[in-house]
Amino acid sequence: xxxxxxxxxxxxxxxxxxxxxxxxxxxxxxxxxxxxxxxxxxxxxxxxxxxxxxxxxxxxxxxxxxxxxxxxxxxxxxxxxxxxxxxxxxxxxxxxxxxxxxxxxxxxxxxxxxxxxxxxxxxxxxxxxxxxxxxxxxxxxxxxxxxxxxxxxxxxxxxxxxxxxxxxxxxxxxxxxxxxxxxxxxxxxxxxxxxxxxxxxxxxxxxxxxxxxxxxxxxxxxxxxxxxxxxxxxxxxxxxxxxxxxxxxxxxxxxxxx
Numbered sequence: 116x117x118x119x120x121x122x123x124x125x126x127x128x129x130x131x132x133x134x135x136x137x138x139x140x141x142x143x144x145x146x147x148x149x150x151x152x153x154x155x156x157x158x159x160x161x162x163x164x165x166x167x168x169x170x171x172x173x174x175x176x177x178x179x180x181x182x183x184x185x186x187x188x189x190x191x192x193x194x195x196x197x198x199x200x201x202x203x204x205x206x207x208x209x210x211x212x213x214x215x216x217x218x219x220x221x222x223x224x225x226x227x228x229x230x231x232x233x234x235x236x237x238x239x240x241x242x243x244x245x246x247x248x249x250x251x252x253x254x255x256x257x258x259x260x261x262x263x264x265x266x267x268x269x270x271x272x273x274x275x276x277x278x279x280x281x282x283x284x285x286x287x288x289x290x291x292x293x294x295x296x297x298x299x300x301x302x303x304x305x306x307x308x309x310x311x312x313x314x315x316x317x318x319x320x321x322x323x324x325x326x327x328x329x330x331x332x333x334x335x336x337x338x339x340x341x342x343x344x345x346x347x348x349x350x351x352x353x354x355x356x357x358x359x360x361x362x363x364x365x366x367x368x369x370x371x372x373x
Contacts, residue, residue, distance in 0.1 A: 121160040121368050124184040125151060126222055126239065127167070128192045129215045143167075151190055151236075154345035158361055160185075167218045181225035185368040186232040186336075189219050189239030191343060194303055200250040209253045220246040232336035232367040234360065237301055240339030244327065249309035254302055255323060262321040265299045272298040272346040275354065278326075279319040286315040286326050286338075289363055295355040297325065297342035304341065312339075336367035 127145035134141045147164045155162040163184070168177050181187065196211035197204045199220070204210050219239070223246040226233045235243040241251055252258040255265055267274045278297045280287040287293055305324040308314065315338070316326035329337035344357030 121185040121365055121372075122163055122183070123155050123160045123364075123368070124163050124165045124181070124187040124222075125155070126187070126189045126219050127164055128190065129167075129212060129218075131212070131214065148190070148345075151188070151345045154357065154361065155188070158365060160365060165222065177221045177225045178228065181222060181231060182229050184226075184231055185372060186234070186364055187222055187226050188364070189223065189233065189235040189242050191237035191239060191300070193238070194253075195238065195241055195245060195251060197251075197253055200245045202250065202253070205253050205257075216242070216245070223247075227335070227337070230335060230371060232364050232371070233338070234364045235337075235339035236345065237341060237343055238303075240327065240341045241301075241303055241305065243337060243339040244305050244309050244312060247309035247311050249305060249312065250307040251303045252306045255304045256302065258306075259304070259321065259323065262323060263299070263318060265304065265318075265323065266302045272300055272343055274299045277319055278316050278342075278355065280316045280326075281314060284313075284315045285328055286360075289359045290355060292355075294319075296353050297355055298346060298351075299341075300343055300346075301341060336364065338363070 125147055130144040132141045132143050145166055152162040168175060194209055194211035195216050196213035198213055199216040219242045223243060255262045263276055275296050276299050278295050280293050311330050312327045313330045314324050315328050318325055325341040327339045329335055344360060347354055347357050
């Protein structure tokens with residue numbers, strides 16, 4: 116019997132309505148960065164872009180959609196809105212996207228409800244923390260004195276720094292190391308960790324949380340990474356491999372299909 120492929124739902128980036136845009140004037144658009152889809156597909160799984168759900172009528176709900184999946188990945192992208200974690204924006208450019216926050220937080224809660232493995236990447240790592248009751252630094256450089264430059268636009272994912280994995284943690288066991296190098300493309304970061312989460316890795320020079328997971332020992336899979344494994348090339352051998360975390364997600368998904 117041929118084993119069916121895993122169906123991995125990927126949260127969408129969102130272009131909010133723009134009356135000056137020539138294509139789809141004034142319409143909300145959903146999109147996915149290509150490398151994210153290819154990362155999942157290279158491992159043999161279906162990569163499915165998850166739309167927002169209708170707010171009116173009796174159509175498909177978030178729960179209905181997530182129930183059909185084997186796992187979900189909350190992808191990277193724009194800032195979270197401070198309102199999503201009980202704060203007011205400190206600067207206009209840090210307003211974030213509340214519409215996307217609500218959509219992705221609903222995905223996370225539905226995935227937890229149905230015991231679907233969850234991986235959060237960069238913004239997705241932050242969404243996991245906020246969805247479970249945590250808060251963020253709206254801007255690491257201004258709110259966390261002495262921090263690294265975690266995002267340098269000119270080099271983007273070429274910005275690298277050291278990582279320390281928590282001794283005895285799930286991520287340290289997965290990689291078999293206690294330290295490594297990662298890329299860094301973020302200016303927000305975890306401030307107050309959600310009560311049900313545990314830190315899995317930090318930036319050693321400034322203590323910024325770089326990975327987290329669910330404390331629950333029942334077997335639920337929820338992992339957040341502040342870096343972008345999907346943006347790594349084969350030439351990035353100095354960085355932690357992108358393979359183990361994706362394989363861990365897919366393995367957890369297969370276990371739940373049995």
